[in-house]
Each structure stands twice: as C-alpha cells, then as structure tokens.
Amino acid sequence: MSTISLKIEFGGGLELLFANQRSHRIDIPALVPVSAPSAAGPLSTDEQESQKKPADVTYLLYWLRDNLLKEREELFMEHGTVRPGVLVLINDTDWELEGEGDYQLKNNDEIVFISTLHGG
C-alpha cells in the first residue's frame, strides 16, 4: 500500500497536547477507505467496500487524534474538525484557501496547527 509522507508542526501551545514535540514527520496511507471520517457525505455500503479515496485533511485530523495526541482531545478537535481558535496552514497557506478538510494531501506537504487560545 502506497503512503505519503507529511511534515506536521504544532505551535502556539498546541504542541503540549502532542508530547510537547513541535515537529513530527509522519507517513499515512495515500488512499483511505471512503468510510473513513471525511467532510464528504456518507456513501452506500457497496460503494464503501469497493471505493477508496485520496487521504484528505479531515482524515489526517482523525489520524493525528488516534496516533499522536496524548491528552485532552477536546482542545484539538470539535465536531469533526479542528477546534475553533486553531489556525491551520497547508504549505504556509491558510487552509480556508485550500478547501479546509477536503484538501487532498500530497507527498511532502507541510501542515501546521497553531493554537490562538493563549489569548492576549
């Protein structure tokens, strides 16, 4: 199964949830089952079994939650996306310009999560 390599960075205090490590290099599957959590709508069982889709940022969020997050999930994710107050940059660009959770990840992408929750 092919994988894609990603560089993940945490800033603004978010690294505290990830073993206080700011930078991570991870490998995730390039194609994931359609039934995997996604911003797209649900599909029928037959389609889920037969189809795969490219890994997107929403899949990555769940992957990070299940594999890297050490504590307090609620400070990272909420309602299937990042918690309000967390800025996401995809290759140095605001994820709102890239389609947010629907952005299809590519090999060597750099995804940055910055918490703005530390206030003034």
Add this chain to the structure above:
Amino acid sequence: MSCGNPQAEPDALMQRKKKYDKTRNCVRCKDAIGNIVIRHAVYCKYCFFPLTTHKFRRALEPNVNAKPDGPRKTALKPAGTLLVGFSGGLGSSVLLDLVYKCYVSLDKSTMPAEGGRDHPRHERVWKKITVCYVEVCDAFPGTPDRTEDVTKFVSRYDELQLATLRIQDAFDPAWWEKIGGRMSFADIGVSLADEALFIGSLTQSHLDPLAALRAYLSSLPTPTAVHSAIQTLVRVLLLHSALHTGASHLILGTSLTSLAISLISGVAQGSGFNIREETSEEWYPDTGVTNVPEYWPDEGRKGKRLKRTVRVVRPLRDIGMKECAAWAWWSHIPVVGKETWLWPGAKPGIGTLTKEFILGLEQDYPSTVSTIVRTCAKLQPKGEVEGKCILCGRPAQRGVQNWKAQIAIRSQPPPPPAADARAALSPAPVVAEPPFQASLTPYLCYTCHTTLTSRSARPVPTPWPDLARPSVVSLPVWTAARLSVSAESEGAEMVEPTDEEVVRQRKMGQDEMKSIVNEFLLED
C-alpha cells in the same frame, strides 16, 4: 424547490460556501497567490506584514501625543516612557515584537514608505520601553511559574527592560511603599461572607501577601468573580507600575478577538457603564493614596506642570487572533503561553464561556467579531459619574446602589405567624441597636460590587479549599489606603456615626400597616 436526496443525487448537497471573496489572489497586490484569509479578504504573505503593521500604528500613534489628534501633522512626542503589559500569551508576544520592530530596531519593513529617510517618524519615539509581567501562578494550585520563560523571551529583544511582579504584590505593603503608595494606618479588611460588605479589622495584622491573596480569592463567591478579581488586580498593578516607571502609556496585547470577548463578558458581568474604558482609557491616579509625579507638558519646561496620567491603549484592537497567530508563526516568535485559570472542581466562568462562544462565532462568521467591537465603540453609558471605584479605579455610576436595591429580588425572612401578629403591633422593645458598621459598598462601582456579592445557587469549590477562611479578608493595598484616607478625612464618622437620629428599618406586617392608615381609609 424541494430538497433532494444526497445519496441518490450528488448535486443535491449544498456546496460548502467559500470563506473568501472572489479569487485566491491577494486583494492588495493583486498579483501573488494569497496565503491568509482575513475576514473574507485574501492577502499574500508579503502584503500581510505591512498591513498588520499599518493597523498597529493606526491604533497606537494617534494616542501617543498628550493631545490625541486625528490627522497628525506633528511628530510623536509622548509625555513619558512606555510600559508594555506582557502576559506571555499570543497577543502580547506579537505586540512586543511589533513595538520592538517599529520603535526600537526601526525595522525598515515596518516603516511607512513615504516621508523620506530623515522624516521625524524614523526617529525613536520612546526613550525607554519597559516590559511588565505579572506572574499569577500563586493564585491557582499546580500552575507552573513562567517567569523564567518570560525573562528568556524578553531577552530576545535588546534595549527592552523587564519588570516582573507577582499577583500577591497587590496585597504587599512593601511593594506599595516602594512605588510611592501611602500606607494605610490600620489593618482593615472586608467581610465577603456578608452581602453588606462590612469593613472590619483584620484578625491578623501584617498578613503574608500570599496568604492574604489566597484568602481574598477563596472568599469570592464564584469562579467568574475569581477571574474578574485577578484581571482587575493585574490591571491595577500594571497601572501603578506604569506610574512608578514614569510611563505615560501602558499598552496591552488585546487583539480584536480578545477585545470582543472582554466586551461581551464585561457587559454580562455588569460593566456596561465602563464599556469605553475596556477599549481605551486615561487613568488618573488617586493623588490621595499615591505619589503622583508632575511633568512639563511642553518642551523647554515652560508653562504649568501637570500631574502624570497613564493612557491605556490596545494597539492590536484591529488585529484578530488569527492574524496574531500568523504573525507569530511567520516571524518565528516562540510564544511562552498563558495558563488557563482553573482549579479542581471549578466550572468555567462567564469569561471562559464567552471566549468559547466568540471563537466559534469568529470561525463561522469572521466579520461578526469586528462588528461587536465597532458596535460597542458607539455605545454611550447612561448616567453620571460619581467618583472612582476604589477597587478597580474605573468611574463609578451615581446612585447605582439605590437602583440595585430597587431592582434586586432578595429573599426575605418568612412573615411572622398569625399569633405573633398582635405582638408585632406592640411597640418594639427598647434594645441596644447593633453597632454601626461601615460598608465597602458605597466605594465600589456596580461591577466590583456584583463581583464580590453575586453568589451562585450551588456551592462553589475555591482554589484553596484547605485554607482557613478568616471572617475579614485583606483588601488590595490601594483599596486599603483609600479607605484609610477616607476615614481620616471624615474623622470618626465612618466608624461611629455622631448623628443623634438613628434610622432603623424593619418589615411591617399587613395588620400593622393597616392600623397606621386606618383613619384615612374609606368605608366600603
């Protein structure tokens, strides 16, 4: 038009709305591909920095000269030095970076292009810049001390001096004396257990400041009150430090988002009258309790000397939290971080809940946060000012206690049983009146009074449950000093009234009231 079935028809799903207008190109240079969306507008990384610097300067510089001006023609001449309030959080870290680049290192990228190399704006504006950090870790159990991290962070910026305080300094007579505060003549405190807020003598004089702080916080009625009290203590500590260091300006790293949070949260806690001060304020120190230096307003030491004041400015008030995060990331600022003020068993207070609400709102509707701030800026408080609150130092509204007494629903003792009604008609026996006790209430603004007295229906865990709670707790040094001065100036009246007439209030029964007005009643 009917709703389709998204499983059968893929087109039936509503398309996700884009978070930005028109194209992905930068709206400023129209050329580069954008890197960030700020309230629906797209900016590239290269345009983002001058844009943010411009917003920062636009919020700060019209407030630098003693006479605030609109389109400024003259050079920036502040009346004193600059104090930067630093919390370790994102906003104040970005603020410090901007101050350093714009006014210390005179970074070319932050300078406006027009005006030439020798334009006055390219000169140093502030002769001295001090960074003041108030460590609040001692107020909550298990909170790490970040003073060392903050010291390391500030040392990145040469020529900036760091002054560190601790939250318990608010109860430390030694600190108060050091900065020129007047000492209170007696060890007076307040009983927070009673809504009347009676002033009394402390059982233990010269209490350790840390113990006094913890006793004060543990006696507060709600988690919201604890948060609010700490914010007030930090603010007044910063103001007095500014005065002591000769600063004419205190700047805070309150971003647009933080400002919207504090405005809404403040209104929810009863500080609507002080809504303007939440954005910017001119603090006039109390000359009765602290030494207020004087200065010459004009160069050449001409004219009349003026008492120093401190102008509080929030230069990031047009810059959202998202922009702050992007600035910090792209400028490689290692944000120290700020602890959440929580303790075991405590429920989130109004401030925390407001923050969660506003952050969610900002994510879905990015322009609403700016609308909150702009709308609040148009509000004009109703009513007259009657002095200043001796706890928070902000203007207090006239007649607020009378108003509060009229609108508040209070629990009354049950009416006397019918058998006792006859006894109630008889003249009250002559008993010794309870001794007159002065109250803190008349000296407080509505917000501070509500903070100290508004109780939760359920028991609230305190940050320090094992701490013995004295009946009378210490007050912040500036409040105690003000009470002392008031007591001195009013002679003994504050403690023992000299009036012969004593007014006594008691609840009358219906029969008693009827007997009084009986002769005026018309027959049926």
